[in-house]
Amino acid sequence: ILNVEQSPQSLHVQEGDSTNFTCSFPSSNFYALHWYRWETAKSPEALFVMTLNGDEKKKGRISATLNTKEGYSYLYIKGSQPEDSATYLCASHGAGNMLTFGGGTRLMVKT
Amino acid sequence: DTAVSQTPKYLVTQMGNDKSIKCEQNLGHDTMYWYKQDSKKFLKIMFSYNNKELIINETVPNRFSPKSPDKAHLNLHINSLELGDSAVYFCASSQDRLAKQYFGPGTRLTVL
Numbered sequence: 001i002l003n004v005e006q007s008p009q010s011l012h013v014q015e016g017d018s019t020n021f022t023c024s025f026p027s028s029n030f031y032a033l034h035w036y037r038w039e040t041a042k043s044p045e046a047l048f049v050m051t052l053n054g055d056e057k058k059k060g061r062i063s064a065t066l067n068t069k070e071g072y073s074y075l076y077i078k079g080s081q082p083e084d085s086a087t088y089l090c091a092s093h094g095a096g097n098m099l100t101f102g103g104g105t106r107l108m109v110k111t
Numbered sequence: 112d113t114a115v116s117q118t119p120k121y122l123v124t125q126m127g128n129d130k131s132i133k134c135e136q137n138l139g140h141d142t143m144y145w146y147k148q149d150s151k152k153f154l155k156i157m158f159s160y161n162n163k164e165l166i167i168n169e170t171v172p173n174r175f176s177p178k179s180p181d182k183a184h185l186n187l188h189i190n191s192l193e194l195g196d197s198a199v200y201f202c203a204s205s206q207d208r209l210a211k212q213y214f215g216p217g218t219r220l221t222v223l
Contacts, residue, residue, distance in 0.1 A: 032209045043115075043201065044154070046211035089154065093209055098166060099144075101154040 006102035020076045021105040023090030027071035032093040080109045117215040134202030143185035148199040
């Protein structure tokens with residue numbers, strides 16, 4: 001059974017701060033790692049899909065890195081804004097050919 | 112235009128009833144999914160389906176069954192509803208199994 005874990009569970013930062021959170025996943029039978037952004041009362045929205053060890057992806061102020069050998073991914077947000085407040089989910093695509101989601105990191109950006 | 116749509120948005124029903132939730136995607140994707148958001152807000156995969164293969168999460172009771180009339184639709188049928196089935200159910204689609212997924216708005220099911 002895949003066990004995808006995210007830390008921290010929640011995070012409060014001030015507007016303008018940069019922040020990062022972690023996703024850990026089993027490194028065996030790894031195919032892909034997804035990051036999603038999930039705002040309250042909306043649906044999860046895809047940010048990145050990464051497959052190769054050492055992959056780095058960037059979208060505006062948000063970036064992510066991937067280490068498949070040790071089984072972790074970091075998501076970075078530079079200069080956090082109130083509109084970045086959301087739950088950030090990672091999901092690993094591994095054995096069983098299905099996506100397993102972590103519990104998410106809930107980010108709250110205060111003005 | 113909504114890429115992935117689900118109906119109904121809310122569904123309230125009695126224990127023991129049979130109900131269906133519909134999902135449609137207009138993205139031309141080959142693969143569709145159903146997820147359940149459990150009481151702890153975790154997203155759990157229930158089914159992954161394309162026109163060749165259905166993959167079932169073995170923890171899903173066989174009261175739940177996906178039905179796909181065509182590539183753009185994957186409906187979720189639930190027989191003999193139980194209180195524990197109350198949850199938000201999300202449909203999603205992707206170009207292939209490893210590609211990013213596009214989620215529908217969710218259906219909140221309440222079993223009384």
